[in-house]
Amino acid sequence: MNKSFIEHISHAFETPLTNSVLIFSLILLIILLAPILLRKIKIPGIIGLILSGVIIGPHGLNILAQTDAVKLFSTIGLLYIMFIAGLELDMNEFRKTRHKSIVFGVYTFFIPIAIGYPVCYYILGFDVGASILVSSMFATHTLVAYPVVNSYGIAKNQAVAITIGGTILTDTAVLIILAVIVGSSQGQLDQQFWMRLTFSFAVFLAIMFGIVPRIAKWFFQKVESEKTSHYIFVLFIVFFAAFIAEVSGLEPIIGAFVAGLALNKFIPHSSALMNRIEFIGNAIFIPFFLISVGMIVDIKVLFKGPEALIVAGTLTVVAVCGKWIAAWFTQLTFKYSGAQRQVIFGLSSAHAAATLAIIMVGYANNIIDENVLNGTIVLILITCIVASIAMESASKKVVLAGEQDVVEEDKDMLRDEHILVPIANLNNMEILLDFATMIKNKKSPHPVTILSVVPNNELAEANLKKARKNLDSTAKYASGSEIEVNMMATIDYNIAGGISRASREIIADSILLGWPSQVGIIEKMVGEKTESILNRTDINIFMCHFGKPFVSNDKITLVCPPMAEDEKGFSYWLTKVGQLAIELTLPVVCIANARSESAVTSFLKKSKINCNIRFVNHTDWDDLASLRGYISDTDLLVFVSARAGEVSYNREFDGIPKKLARKYENNNRILIYPSRRPTSVFDNYDEVSAMSTNRGYTRLQRMGKGLGSILNIRNRNLPGSTK
Template identity: 70%
Template structure:
């Protein structure tokens, strides 16, 4: 008996391993432990996984051998890397600095190829195709050091923006060159090849940018509640695009990259869907690919003679030097400081994802040899470390020069931001939470407070238990996007008073409410809940009616009545609108007068915002229907109103939610009431539910004797 158990164990652990369960368990342990252990000695996670693959591969301990399962996961990981590269590009930043980005992209693409090709061809002795492929690998860069500039608060510096924008050009150009090299390696580089490539590439782009986004919009709208289906749909698009690229005579990684660009506007960076895409990719598929790369590497080649070491050293030196030269020319052309040049060099000198993709394709087609593959691994290790150190040193210099994204006081406010989300109707919960996630400052460590207020009556305890169960479903939904939420259920005699008290307890910067429902007879007599909340709170208040996914909106139309820029919370509200625009990658159309336009323009200039902003002059604010000329279908309407008594308040704003809902019933809309000075209130008896009667009588008398201000 003992012998048979021993035989089973010895057979299961035969090297190389053949048991699929054991193989998968081993790879998962490597994915788990490798980054944790190597992080202590400052080795990037990408290198740790590659080195782990070297250790367990056929040229190491021979624990694993290349199999169809490993190849499948490796291919998925490679496509995933290129897809995320296209998906994460900030199109707003690119649009803002597109001319400089294109010029920098050309320099950081052409200079490395110009330096790399003669070195590879004449010094290292590779043939023309191999030399072009290796030198094109020098042209790529991965924004490994971007988290460094983000942590130092200089992510909106122009030097950072053009480097990010240049990534689009370099990656696209390198992938096109890759397709040409593959065609040449197979002896197909004739007139027929160029004609076929041109036509097939044009058809491919037409499908990806003309048809796929429309299908994706339709799918996200029709299958709104099925979050799992959204992820499966996106994954299907990636592999469909990869297959289409192969049919068109291109490489599948080009298809995955283009799929990322095509879906870029439809997947906000802070959305639950983006979180799922990154989570699954970073947890399983991409590590599998990196481990499989390591399994191909033969370290012993480096020890066979000086040639392998010379190739590795030459590749690394050329890669770093050529990127520095490109950054230096960029500094000369645009008049940047030396610290900005160093930021550009640091961000553009790291070689990782795209480099690996190009080299793996070249190795598969036997265009390059093992020496280049091994040398590329050394290059990735060295450039990632150099890029991180250079970017950190440069970021400190930029900060010392005072060229940060925002003033320290503004950054401190963002870090302390608190949002409160009162939930009355579970049907509105998901759209409100999605909206809160998109506008919440990324610097704030505080969770979103999800609040339920239960009336203080004989059923209070039962209602409180039921409310807490409802909050559990909210927490479950929030976990899908890794949105941290703080659940709060409280009892109060008056719903509005409970919300007001809870907002004061957490020192809320903003309260997000659903759109007010049609009031009943009693509510009309004693005042509506939303009106009571307005009267009893001083903070920024957002009323949201979002009846279709925000990613389907084409513009944000912001209606700013005269003097709205004078409200205390105006800047905060504009910042939230700007953040929403950046997440959705859509422009903003401000409908306002000249004075408000100047205030918004000054805010954009001060905060170096990359959002595309347009202005429309408007002077008739007492009839909301006059705004129709500025509003189109699929526009998200944002109306900045004011509480009664504030400087921009107009009598026509009385019942503004009902009026907007009636005129723009087909549109998603957000009504904003900017914050006011603490302690100011027209109603000294706010907790008495009958007080709004007196307010309504006062307002009616006031309307009889006061003309509306223009």
């Protein structure tokens, strides 16, 4: 019996492994350990996974074979890489610097090809198809060094923006060339081929950019609450696009890339859906693909003779030189500094995802041999290391030159930003939390604080338990979206007082509130809760009504009243509106006078906030009804108001939440009250009894109006009244 058991165990571990559960376990172990171990010696994780595949593959220790399951996961990973490449492109950045991006794109596309083709054809002796394929591979680049850009805070430097924009052009052009090369390898490049390719490509683009966005917008609007369905829908679009591309005579990776571009504006970069897409891709599919690439590599070929080493060395030198010359030409054209040239080179010199995708297709169609495949792996290893080192050095130079993103006077405020979200209605919780995540500064170490205030009465203890239970459901949603939150539940005699006290305890920079609901006669006389919060705090307040998903919005209409630029919170709220526009990929239409327009333009330029904005000059601010012509039902309305007594305050702003709710009930809307400078130390005692003269006078006026309305109602009901 012992012998049979030992035979059973030994059979299970026979190589290559055949047990699917054991194969999957081994793959997961490699995905877990390879990046952790190689991070210690500063080698990119992508290289570790490829090397792991080399070791366990058929040409290594022969632990794993190229089974159908491995090939399936590899295909999914390849498509996923190209999809995320299209999805993560910042279209606002591209539009802002599109002319310079086009110039850089031309340089970084044609220069490597112009150098690479003669080298491949005349020196390495490749045929025409292989020479074009390999030289076009030199034109691609993967933003492996982008995390370095983020860590040094230079992501909004123009050199970074044009490099990212150039990625769209080079990757798209190379993928089209790939379709032509694959087509030519399977037949003749006759007139019929070109007509068929042109027609199928046109139909494919019409489906992807004409039909798919409409379906996606409808789906995200109608199936708003089913978060799992959103991810499944996105996966369906990716693989359906890959299938359509294949039917059209194009490569499936082109379909996946175009699917990313088509869905780009519907999936905000800080959204829970984006987090799920990246998480599952980076955790399973993409590592699986990288390991499978390593399994194809036969490292022994490099030692069989000088040919493989010559190919690997030549490809690497051409790849690095081509990208450096393209960066140098870009520097000369736009008069950039040496540090900016090095930034462009560092970002564009790494060859990884797109390069792998192209070479794998070429290898599968027998256009290139294993020497080129192995040489490409060496190229990827060296260029990723060179790019990381170059980017690290360039980023330090840019920072020392004072060209980092954050405006100096706002640096500390943004870095230590703390957002408070009081929750009264659980139905509003998810979208308010999503909104907080979109506008929150990514460098702030503080979590978003979720607050529940319970009235201090005989049911306080029971209500507090209920509030904590509600906060637990909020915590589950936040953890599922990887949103870092801090939960607070407190008891207070006054809800507004509790919110005000909590905001001071955590030193909040802003409070995000749901839209104020209808109030009764007592609240009208004594003071509404939202107004009470305004009076008790000096920080930025955002009142939000999101009745529809953000995907239903076509643009952001920003109403900026005269002298809003003179408020203390001007830079804060404008930064947040710009950030929201970038996240949602929406244009901004700013309604303002000439002075405010100048201030907004100047701040956005100084802060390097690259949102797509245009201005509408407006002068009649005493009649809010005159704004109606600028606003449609599909707009996200952002209205900047002010507290009573502040410099930009207008009498027309009295009761503005109610006016906006009545006139723009179909719109998603945000009402902003900018932070103000504290007027007196005695304002801190508002919670007890002390109020400024203006506030007290306002309250008396309200009470008088309330009593007057009650008396009028009573007079109407008196016998003999003619009213």
